[in-house]
Amino acid sequence: MEFRQIRYALSVAKERSFTKAAKRLNISQSAVSEQVKLLEEEAGFPLFQRTPRGIDVTDRGRTYLYEAERIVGDVLSLADTARRLRGAAQDTFTIGMGSGLAQIFMPRLFGELDQIMPGTRVEIVTAPTRTIFGDLHEERLDAVITIESDPDRVPAGLSFDRLAVVDMMLIVPPKHPLARVRSPIDVGRLIAEPIVMSELSVGYGQVVMSLFTDLGIRPNILAIANNVDTIKAIVQTGKAIAIVPGPCADNEVELGVLKRLAIAPTRNIALALYRRRQPFSRRKEGLFSGLRDALKG
Amino acid sequence: MEFRQIRYALSVAKERSFTKAAKRLNISQSAVSEQVKLLEEEAGFPLFQRTPRGIDVTDRGRTYLYEAERIVGDVLSLADTARRLRGAAQDTFTIGMGSGLAQIFMPRLFGELDQIMPGTRVEIVTAPTRTIFGDLHEERLDAVITIESDPDRVPAGLSFDRLAVVDMMLIVPPKHPLARVRSPIDVGRLIAEPIVMSELSVGYGQVVMSLFTDLGIRPNILAIANNVDTIKAIVQTGKAIAIVPGPCADNEVELGVLKRLAIAPTRNIALALYRRRQPFSRRKEGLFSGLRDALKG
DNA sequence: TCAGGCTATCGGTTTTTCCGATAGCGCCAT
DNA sequence: ATGGCGCTATCGGAAAAACCGATAGCCTGA
Numbered sequence: 001m002e003f004r005q006i007r008y009a010l011s012v013a014k015e016r017s018f019t020k021a022a023k024r025l026n027i028s029q030s031a032v033s034e035q036v037k038l039l040e041e042e043a044g045f046p047l048f049q050r051t052p053r054g055i056d057v058t059d060r061g062r063t064y065l066y067e068a069e070r071i072v073g074d075v076l077s078l079a080d081t082a083r084r085l086r087g088a089a090q091d092t093f094t095i096g097m098g099s100g101l102a103q104i105f106m107p108r109l110f111g112e113l114d115q116i117m118p119g120t121r122v123e124i125v126t127a128p129t130r131t132i133f134g135d136l137h138e139e140r141l142d143a144v145i146t147i148e149s150d151p152d153r154v155p156a157g158l159s160f161d162r163l164a165v166v167d168m169m170l171i172v173p174p175k176h177p178l179a180r181v182r183s184p185i186d187v188g189r190l191i192a193e194p195i196v197m198s199e200l201s202v203g204y205g206q207v208v209m210s211l212f213t214d215l216g217i218r219p220n221i222l223a224i225a226n227n228v229d230t231i232k233a234i235v236q237t238g239k240a241i242a243i244v245p246g247p248c249a250d251n252e253v254e255l256g257v258l259k260r261l262a263i264a265p266t267r268n269i270a271l272a273l274y275r276r277r278q279p280f281s282r283r284k285e286g287l288f289s290g291l292r293d294a295l296k297g
Numbered sequence: 298m299e300f301r302q303i304r305y306a307l308s309v310a311k312e313r314s315f316t317k318a319a320k321r322l323n324i325s326q327s328a329v330s331e332q333v334k335l336l337e338e339e340a341g342f343p344l345f346q347r348t349p350r351g352i353d354v355t356d357r358g359r360t361y362l363y364e365a366e367r368i369v370g371d372v373l374s375l376a377d378t379a380r381r382l383r384g385a386a387q388d389t390f391t392i393g394m395g396s397g398l399a400q401i402f403m404p405r406l407f408g409e410l411d412q413i414m415p416g417t418r419v420e421i422v423t424a425p426t427r428t429i430f431g432d433l434h435e436e437r438l439d440a441v442i443t444i445e446s447d448p449d450r451v452p453a454g455l456s457f458d459r460l461a462v463v464d465m466m467l468i469v470p471p472k473h474p475l476a477r478v479r480s481p482i483d484v485g486r487l488i489a490e491p492i493v494m495s496e497l498s499v500g501y502g503q504v505v506m507s508l509f510t511d512l513g514i515r516p517n518i519l520a521i522a523n524n525v526d527t528i529k530a531i532v533q534t535g536k537a538i539a540i541v542p543g544p545c546a547d548n549e550v551e552l553g554v555l556k557r558l559a560i561a562p563t564r565n566i567a568l569a570l571y572r573r574r575q576p577f578s579r580r581k582e583g584l585f586s587g588l589r590d591a592l593k594g
Numbered sequence: 595t596c597a598g599g600c601t602a603t604c605g606g607t608t609t610t611t612c613c614g615a616t617a618g619c620g621c622c623a624t
Numbered sequence: 625a626t627g628g629c630g631c632t633a634t635c636g637g638a639a640a641a642a643c644c645g646a647t648a649g650c651c652t653g654a
Contacts, residue, residue, distance in 0.1 A: 001372065003300055004611085014435070018632060031612050033633060043379040050632065052620050057436065060382040066437045067378050071371045075298065078364045082340045085357040099423070102530030110520075110534035124531075126396070126423075126524035138364050155363060223407075227423035229526040233399035234421075237407035255552040278356075301642085315601060328643050330602060347601065349651045596654090603648080610641070617634080624626085 003075065005039040006068045008032045009047055013065050016054040081138055093287055094123045096132045096141040098203060100228025100248040101271065104164065105145055108295050116290030128226055129203030133158060136274055143288060145295070147204050148270035160272040163295050167268045168207060169246035170261045171253075173238040184264035187211045194222035194240045196231045204269055208243045211267055232258065245269060300372060302336040303365045305329045306344055310362055313351040389418040390584055393429045393438040395500060397525025397545040398568065401461065402442055405592050413587030425523055426500030430455060433571055440585060442592070444500050445567035457569040460592050464565045465504060466543035467558045468550075470535040481561035484508045491519035491537045493528045501566055505540045508564055529555065542566060 011021040012032065022029040040047050047061030057065065097105070109116075127135060129146055136144045137155040148162060170185050172178050178185055191212075197219065198205030212219045222240045225231050231242045232249055236257050243263065252258040273295055279285055308318035309329065319326040337344050344358035354362065394402070406413075424432060426443055433441045434452040445459060467482050469475050475482055488509075494516065495502030509516045519537045522528050528539045529546055533554050540560065549555040570589055576582055 001300070001375070003298065019630080027611095028613050029632075030614080030634080034611080037633080044383045045379075052631085054631090062436050063382055064375070064379060066435075067371065067375045069435060069437070071368060071375065074364070074368045074371055078298075078361070078368065081364050082342075082361060085360060086341045097527070099524065099526075102524070102527040103533075106527065106530035107534045110531055110536040122520045124520065124522040124524075124527055126522070126527060134364070134367055138360055157359070157363075221418070223419040223421060225421040225423070227396065227399070227421075227524075229396075230394070230399040230403065230421055230423060233403035234407055236400075237404045239407040251552055251554060252548060255548055257548060316599085324642090325644050326601075327603080327645080331642080334602080349600085351600090597652105598654105599652090600650085601648105602650105604646085606644085606646105608641100608643070610639100612639075613637085615635085617632105619631085619633105620629105621631105622627105622629085624628100 001039065001042050002035075003071075005035045006071060008035045009039050010065060010069055010072060012036060012048060012055060013057050013061070016056075018055070081140075084139070093117060093120050093284065093291075094125060094140070094142050095291075096125050096127045096135055096144040096146070098129060098132070098146040099126050099226070100231075100245060101145055103250055104166075104245075104247050104271070105295055108297050109291070111294065116294050117287050120287060126227075128199060129205075130199065133274070136276065139276070142275075142280070142284065143291060144274040145271065146274065147207070148272040149203075153202075154274070157277050158274050159277050160274045161292055161296070162270050162272050164271045164297075165268050166245045166247055166271065167266060168204065168211075168243050168263065169249075170241060170243050170263050171232065171235050171249050171258045172241045172261065173235060174256060174259050175238065176241065176259065178241075178261065179259040181261060184262040184266070186264050188215055188217065190219070190241065191217050192220055195219050196223050196225060196234045196240045196242045197221050198228070198231065199224065199226055204245060207267060207269055211243065211263070211265075245271075298336065298339055299332075300369070302332045303368060305332045306336050307362060307366055307369065309333060309345065309352060310354050310358075313353075315352070389420055390414060390581065390588075391420045391422060391437070391439050392588075393422050393424045393432055393441040393443070395426055395429065395443040396423050396523070397528075397542060398442055400547055401463075401542075401544050401568070402592055405594050406588070409587075409591055413591050414584050417584060423524075425496065427496065430571070433573065436573070439572075439577070439581065440588060441571040442568065443571065444504075445569040446500075450499075451571070454574050455571050456574050457571040458589055458593070459567050459569050461568045461594075462565050463542045463544055463568065464563060465501065465508075465540050465560065466546075467538060467540050467560050468529065468532050468546050468555045469538045469558065470532060471553060471556050472535065473538065473556065475538075475558065476556040478558060481559040481563070483561050485512055485514065487516070487538065488514050489517055492516050493520050493522060493531045493537045493539045494518050495525070495528065496521065496523055501542060504564060504566055508540065508560070508562075542568075 008025060011024050012018055015021045015024060018032050019029045022032045043064055045060050046058055047064060049056040049058055132144050132146055133154055135141045137157060197208060200209050223234060228244055228248050232252055234240055235242050249258050249260055253260045273292055275288060280288060308321050309315055312318045312321060315329050316326045319329045340361055342357050343355055344361060346353040346355050429441050429443055430451050432438045434454060494505060497506050520531060525541055525545050529549055531537055532539050546555050546557055550557045570592055577585060
């Protein structure tokens with residue numbers, strides 16, 4: 001597979017025409033046709049359905065091109081990174097954070113913001129675990145607050161300070177039969193419950209998934225959402241349960257719109273502040289020290 | 298840039314030698330040298346420092362190659378996806394949503410999920426306004442719930458149904474002096490208040506910004522966060538105020554951890570369900586109709 | 595000082611990509 | 625029913641890119 005093939009195929013998908021795509025790309029129609037053919041041969045299925053009305057993307061083609069487009073995005077991002085590496089930096093401090101962690105850490109950070117980050121624009125970017133280490137490594141972020149991950153998944157150039165350890169807990173609607181139970185809920189009991197999951201292969205979505213796979217069972221997944229607050233809102237509708245880091249739902253529990261219960265076996269996660277090993281400038285190094293101390297509480 | 302160049306460069310980085318990399322790659326040393334040279338020219342800085350001891354990766358080269366490695370990972374992932382697609386396909390409906398909208402729309406969607414989307418895996422992706430229309434247009438999403446935007450900013454192939462109109466409202470910590478005020482708060486009074494903003498150039502962050510610029514004043518921006526729940530958490534710390542779509546803070550207001558006030562002049566935003574004009578398959582068209590009806594309430 | 599190992603460069607060969615021409619198909623107007 | 629039009633797939637040939645082997649130049653160690 002070549003990058004040009006992906007670019008041509010994406011253009012065809014967008015224009016719904018080989019001829020128009022060729023015009024966009026400033027090459028001949030036959031060149032587009034041939035490269036797309038090669039890509040379809042490599043994929044092993046047609047990406048497009050040629051109809052007299054125009055080009056349709058096949059169902060499989062759509063999924064394929066979705067990921068292909070990520071590649072293009074990464075390539076563009078790489079170009080941006082190169083541009084940035086060629087030039088200078090700005091005076092902000094950018095913090096990446098997994099969703100659902102705001103209620104835990106914003107009080108600590110903003111409690112003493114003027115002392116720890118005077119004259120600095122703080123930007124907080126909610127981002128998924130899947131990409132957040134890469135963003136940190138690539139200097140799009142200055143620091144990251146997220147679940148402590150296996151060293152295998154973390155680029156070698158990063159280090160971390162542990163900020164907190166929190167239990168994963170079950171949240172249910174208040175009228176759910178489990179809501180009255182006082183002892184920890186066995187995960188096995190949840191096998192038939194419709195559950196909202198986070199992304200299954202990274203972050204604490206993976207932790208939750210492992211609770212089930214460790215028992216050799218599959219959860220009954222009602223929906224997948226990549227944001228904890230969406231997950232909480234879905235549970236509030238009464239149609240599902242979820243397992244999330246306990247403190248994420250402090251407000252909803254206090255409000256009474258969710259019930260929170262311990263699970264058995266217990267599973268906790270460590271939350272950490274990641275940074276690059278390579279030192280910041282002296283000024284940013286000071287900002288970072290203050291940040292770390294504040295977040296540890 | 299071509300994938301081959303990235304592959305060769307990564308191999309050089311790993312082997313710390315052009316000659317050894319060439320052997321790994323089963324090509325000549327000169328081919329590796331020339332392709333890496335092209336990549337360095339495109340990047341605009343050297344990736345490697347040639348020393349008699351061997352090849353060192355430069356600092357910038359390390360950053361660049363880490364991101365380049367992600368591209369290779371994505372290419373491999375795409376090959377996996379192709380392999381999987383050659384097998385069975387999956388049946389999902391993917392909905393993109395702006396942050397902060399979960400509390401408004403998840404009750405409506407999940408209230409009758411079995412009726413409106415039987416046997417379908419629902420995925421909900423929180424995404425920023427900046428990219429969400431592109432994702433919809435490029436068919437990475439099946440539908441999008443977000444702020445109704447200027448037609449200029451929306452790809453021509455999309456249409457929308459209005460779901461709701463909500464007021465932008467001021468949220469403050471309960472002990473804030475403004476918290477006791479009952480009449481609408483004039484935006485001019487907020488000029489000196491530290492305020493948390495969303496991204497300034499799109500979505501309702503832009504709406505909030507215009508409240509100030511319409512008066513010819515600049516807000517006193519304490520921080521920028523791309524996620525409403527982060528914004529609410531920051532306001533809870535007591536250090537800032539924010540202007541958000543009113544219903545987003547229903548829970549926090551009921552809990553008493555935030556106060557919500559009207560602003561003058563009033564500003565409301567319309568929230569809409571966007572889709573592509575081009576019809577889905579018959580089955581998905583049915584799913585979409587149910588979705589739209591459910592979300593309208 | 596010299597041999598060895600390595601990378602960068604160069605001229606030539608091979609492979610890939612692109613191009614223009616055209617066959618074939620489907621649709622639409624007459 | 626038919627011809628014209630627009631589109632994609634294919635083909636042969638030209639152009640461009642990738643690769644190769646040879647070699648110059650540099651550095652290190654004996």
